[in-house]
Amino acid sequence: MQINELKAAIGPLSGRSLQYCSDACLKRYLEARNWNVDKSKKMLEETLIWRSTYKPEEIKWGEVAIEGETGKVYRASFHDRDGRTVLILRPGMQNTKSLDNQMRHLVYLIENAILNLPEDQEQMSWLIDFTGWSLSNSPPIKSARETINILQNHYPERLAVAFLYNPPRIFEAFWKVVKYFLDAKTFEKVKFVYPKNKDSVELMRSYFDEENLPTEFGGKAMLNYDHEEFTRQMTRDDAKSAALWGSDNKLQHPSNGYARAEVAPEPLCLAPLAS
Template sequence: MLEETLKWRATFKPEEIRWHEVAHEGVTGKISRANFHDRYGRTVLIMRPGMQTTKCTEDNVRYMVYLLENGILNLADGQEQMSWLIDFTGWSLSTNIPIKTSRDCINVLQNHYPQRLAIAFLYNPPRIFEAFWKAVRYFMDPITSQKVKFVYPKKKESLELMQSYFDIENLPSEFGGKASLEYDHEEFSRSMVEDDVRTAKFWGSVEKSRHVADDHLAQVAPPPAPPPLAITAS
């Protein structure tokens, strides 16, 4: 699995994706990083499938990967996972993500970011979503599938579950909280551009450290032993 992920990263180069390349996918705010964390200090990604407007699988996957990498960049010290909040307001079969795109996104998530998802809340999905979910779930491994929770605003257990993971004062009303969710694409873009600078510095320092380590090893490594003298019979 690790070898496959390293090969994928070397080919796909997720750390080199920049906001200006994927910004057109985020105009509606279909995926964004929240300005709050869950009770465990984890980064929160907000997804709004009802805001889906594009059909290009590659662009959708690249946008999701960009936000995953950005979410990882913004993890608090000691945290390795993030939470997802999925709002189904405005979702319908005409606005849903194509099955192929969903399948490719799931494959990327579980094959290359298997430990990054802590939990995903599907908040108040319409009944018609169940058929779509059955088709998508077919591509999910059991571990990832168990992290997906259906929550409904009128169910007591759902309310208790949300409150156990989030401060209601910070949680947007779309998810049963008291805060407002207002996506400003220009403001979000500025934040992402700033993070792109941090990303470039981080990967630049990693690459520099790798070169320094290689140079250091070259300096301390003993010189190769001379070949043995050839002895011939006189």
């Protein structure tokens, strides 16, 4: 069984690296590399190095809250038809200049989406609203590339689908460049939806209940991002995350595909694995 092969290939782990590398996690990395153990091992080792230095599980809302003031990326209050967590992205609402901080904000929300997955679900859905988007306020190519890099390489098989709703014609020029950064698996998950294209609308409706879907995406719900309320939610979730990842030196049994470990020393130093 490839999961056991990958486990053996990775070797002994401790602390958060051990907790991260649950069987469900190993399966995602294997799926992302078509069940090739060597390629999956390389990918997973690179993620463990990234996690040990970037420490995504330690980012707190207060550190990235300024990025969220306009609601450019946030976790929706509804789920899709399969119970997946939904992230809403509104690139036209960009409010800051620092790419590093924007990426920390996105990573925080990806981690938060995973934290809030139901027990039987490992993936999230993205809804991307192009209201107010133009080439003048669009994220730079570098930002789009880094987003794709993080999602594909460090959160494999976490994205179920990304709906790009009604992008303007000018977006086509941006997309022609960005799509080359996508691997085949991720590319297949990106769906364009146009209100006048019945098939694309029906595809999105197959994922979302019209009553939950905001009007910005052709649904019936009112989209109302309240930064203060979202901040309260994220502060509560920060406490949940701290308990899960063992800020108090005890790792709780999680419900989102992470393994159980009794104590959480510092992440395993994987520097020797770096090429």
